[in-house]
Amino acid sequence: MKFSENWLRQHVSTDATRDQLAATLTAIGLEVEEVTPLGEALDGVVVARIVSAEKHPEADRLQVCQVDAGAVGMLQIVCGAPNARPGLVAPLATIGTKVGGLTINATKLRGVASNGMLCSAKELGIDADASGLLELPADAPVGAPLAGCLGLPDATFELKLTPNRADCFSVRGIAHDVAAACGATVAVLEAAPVAAAGDAALEVRLDAGAAAPRYLGRVIQDVDATRATPAWMAERLRRSGIRPVSLLVDVTQYVMLELGQPMHAYDRDLLKGPVGVRRARAGESLELLDGRQAALDDDFLVITDADRPVGLAGLMGGLDTRVTGTTRSVFLEAAHFAPAAIIGRGRRLGLHTDAGHRFERGVDPELPRTAIEYATRLILDLAGGTPGPVVESALADALPRPATILLRRARLARVLGVDVPEAEVERILRALGLGVEAAADGWTVTAPTRRFDLAIEEDLIEEVARIHGYDAVPTTLPGGATRLVAPAEGEVPEHHLRRALAGRGYLEAINYAFVDAALLERWQADDKVVPLANPLSAELGVMRPRLLPGLVDALARNAARQQGRVRLFELGKVFAAAGDGRAPLETPRIAAVASGDAFAEQWGMPARRVDFHDLKGDLEALAQLSGARLDYRPAAPSWAHPGRGAEVLRDGEVIGAIAELHPRLQQALDLDHPVIAFEVDLAPLRRRELPRARPMSKFPSVRRDLAFIVAESVAWADLEATAVAAAGPALRSLRLFDVYAGKGVETGFKSVAMGLILQDDSRTLTDRDVDAAVASVTAAMAATHGAGIRS
Structure with missing residues (x-):
């Protein structure tokens, strides 16, 4: 989450300095990843208007501009920006001003005098855009200091939020936490209902059950979509990492950032009505705002107009009904979608949107009406128009209800190990927006609808701890005796196996427990796989059924980086589908791979490549730790070189395989040298008989x-x-x-x-x-x- 410091301070007034604010946010669990100061040294930079722009007589890419700088006077500036044109209002660094470490002086460029510099946003250090001059609103006061016009100085804060804190994907959500931590109050939001001034409306319908339990819409007629986004709004969007597009779109983005409610604006004249929400049908497709064609199935929710899909619910609108500069009537939507109905859908399409990011984690179900009223007021103030009534459709029984939780004094003190005064506990909970009522042994607390993460007593204890301050909890060593547990003699400890392989020249690898399904197809190991419902990416979509695909992939990356002799091993679990709705089967295994020379470079013996018997010796060394006797039976697993592999058995039971990789697989993995590998079940390898003493025979052998x-x-x-x-x-x-x-x-x-x-x-x-x-x-x-x- 990225936001403007000034924007946050508008919602919560605190005397904390910027550094103190950053430290406070991190201390209460909202980790500050980066703070970027903006416009700290803009003295001497003013608003200016280009009166004329003529081609430089000696340079094709330069223009000689006559610039009105207000009280400073009319100045001649040589400029090479492609967007420099008569009438443009842009920042001007006057003579003597320092910009990016450079002091602006009167100079000559190709023989033409230049008395200042027209600036881009990047040159001023307020944005990364260096494509041209920073274009200011046409009505910006010429000659006024730029800092005042753009609300500078400021800073952008970037937070690394955990998935449970969906409420903090908005400026007001963060403001509640800051207010609680700093003993301040959150400013009242001016979002009074806007009375309808006309009867234009569209019917809305819900046909997706609990997946979409609330949908609101409002028609606003006679808007002027050509008006420019005001500088204050555009700058707040930029400082939050969003590029301004157009006024109507920017208003919906602004409301999402400020309140946390994603919204969308449709061109009303391109809709027939009624507008609804339903499950997509197999074979349906939708052209999205970014131009891509999305193939849908019944796992997706769609926004419909007269039953045709016009938007991908919770993710992105459709291209055909988007608002443009010619839009004269707009249909605003604000809805609540269940996280389970949105989570993972964007990833399936290779799509990541700010709306999807929020809906996946949970949005306040009571927020849509506030958001639509707030957005209506902004549009009326900035673009004019005639609002119709807000039309709502809701399934009350399917909407999330606020959780009521009992917080006990004794439990709070026991978990924290410190007594927090009752008045402080109540202050913290109320400052976070929770309803608090006294109970016999503590408090009955009602969580606000925006706090999806508050469900049990321990959640409230965590809230008290983080706002009260983890540093206020004293450090106390645990008391009492520690019970020592002797390791079982019937099993070889895992660290002994690790130590044995490390002693034989292997390095331990730790790979993800999920892999690419395409990689498993190469290994012919794609049967009985366990797919992930919500993978981190398309390349990490299934749980690994074997250790070797990931381990050999790690070997290949090392070999590609000029590592000629590679030895890797891994201990970990593999997973197989159990069927019948049962939990996947988990099996601990150990695997090792080797490639390159059998010995490190030396002079004592001739060089040779590692072979099957080298790795078999390493496996036997592991077996010796438990006294296990391993047997080998010629066999060729799907990944093995024919005639150069074997099944590994202990007590007649197959526990794994050892082999050289199949040449076809080796070529597919782009490996230049043969790879020898084994993978065996860990439990049989660790099992050992308890030592038993027996007398030695007195008779000769x-x-x-x-x-x-x-x-x-x-x-x-x-x-x-x-x-x-x-x-x-x-x-x-x-x-x-x-x-x-x-x-x-x-x-x-x-x-x-x-x-x-x-x-x-x-x-x-x-x-x-x-x-x-x-x-x-x-x-x-x-x-x-x-x-x-x-x-």
């Missing part, structure tokens, strides 16, 4: 090494499972120590050498025991895998 010739397609995991099952309970461990294919081994086969470690706890194994275990393993290998002993 025996080792037998066996080498089998087996087909290349047979995986070690299958050979291992067969050997363990066949060896029996005497097997303590099985070790793979050699794999060979080449000379001496038939093509299509490989030699696999394993060591069997055998031991018994009760006796020394005999040769017969060992030979029996070896024979059993050999027979099982032959029967299951067609493997024979290598000769």
Whole structure:
């Protein structure tokens, strides 16, 4: 929210300096992001009128102007502004004046004398517009100081408001908070009803139920839409970040900024009537004021004229019925729309408007009549006209009702930890516009209709705290003993996993939990996704079903910035639709990605690219923290390179996958080098058995090494499972120590050498025991895998 300091002070009178006002606003929760002083040093800048403008004899882009500066006299000014013309009233910096650090002196430009400088708004430091001279109203007093004509000096305040403070998207809303904090009062708003002077009216209808429970309209005939917006109004709009357009449009914008009620003005002669509000129909479209064509469905509300859409309710009017300089009769609308009916609609169309910003957060349902009366008075004063009656249609049962809340003294003191005097509590609540009545144990408080954020007792406690002052709450250390909770031994702490990966050269990434649906399509991961009802942007529209899309995207951004060796990991939740209206399923996972060289640049060993086995080793290191045994089964997830991926299993349960990215996906993501990645469920990886002590065997172990010739397609995991099952309970461990294919081994086969470690706890194994275990393993290998002993 951006506004003029002078405008705010018109509504609330306070002796606070500008710096004190900014500090007070921030202290009460309305964070001041920026304060920009305007017109602090305009001494010597006066209002002047260009009497004549002739082309410079030596420069095509310069004009020699004769300028009337009032008491200063007639001056010759050389000017290069494109809008310099006879009759134009503009600011003139006289000789000796400092403008933007430059002192204006009498000089010659291409041989022609110039005795001052005609100025743009940017040169004076009051606006960013540098396209030409600042055009002042034709009736501005020539020779008068510019500061007085434009209400300077002033400053623009820009607030960073939280979504719950919709009431502060207006100057008067902010004034209520300032008055409460500074012990002042808010000036009475002059918005008395304007009596109808004619019977011109349009019928209004409501056909959208609770989504649009109130709509008011008024016809004003015989207006002069060609009149210029007065300087005081135009400047307040500019200082609030809005460019003046035309008088009728500017009045609606001005009322919105001052009161907080968005309004719209239609050309009455382009309407047939009746005017109504209804749900849009599938296939309908509307050309908006900005020229874009909006495709609508029944999720949108539209303003209709004889059932044809003429405006997008709560967002923007239509192009066909807009007011122009030829408008002679205007139809003013002011309505209340439920936030749920407006929220997210503009985002779907790539549209952001001041009206939508306010309606999404909630506008006072009692404000439309005040706004339409206030706007009527402004139009009559500035453009003339004959007002008709205000026509209203309302659904009383659907309008929000003020909340009545009990604020207990004991609860207030308990939550704040400090006793606020009862008189101060009542003063604060009444200054904020709340109705206060004494109750046995506190106060019964009625929130004003503009305060959508006040619903429970804690909301009122917060109001008392922020206005009383957070700095007035004493700092007190908590008392009592702190209960220490020992971590569960059955789970590996998450920070141990983070530390392990960091120790292996990885950096932790933290990505948004929502991603672009188009990115998931590339990963073929767009099934069972959870769409967001109100996304931050179209690119962040669904909850992530996997960690890897966001993590690889982060890797790609690093690679694009000349980072040749990238290691990233992330711990976070993924989401999947549960169906049947149930809440989405949330699963904690851990993922890691690696690309580039296997080792940082060094001289001790030859350089090579990271591969599948490097990342598998990192995953095994995580598993070792819990003592987990991971198994791998060849598989190719949708995102994996065929033949270079595997499912990860623990205790026979698939917990994730590890693979190299598919070349097609890698190309789509604009990655130059292969990327290896894994993603596994976190809970199975963290689960560990409690340590149990057992005596060591007093008897020696025996080792037998066996080498089998087996087909290349047979995986070690299958050979291992067969050997363990066949060896029996005497097997303590099985070790793979050699794999060979080449000379001496038939093509299509490989030699696999394993060591069997055998031991018994009760006796020394005999040769017969060992030979029996070896024979059993050999027979099982032959029967299951067609493997024979290598000769």
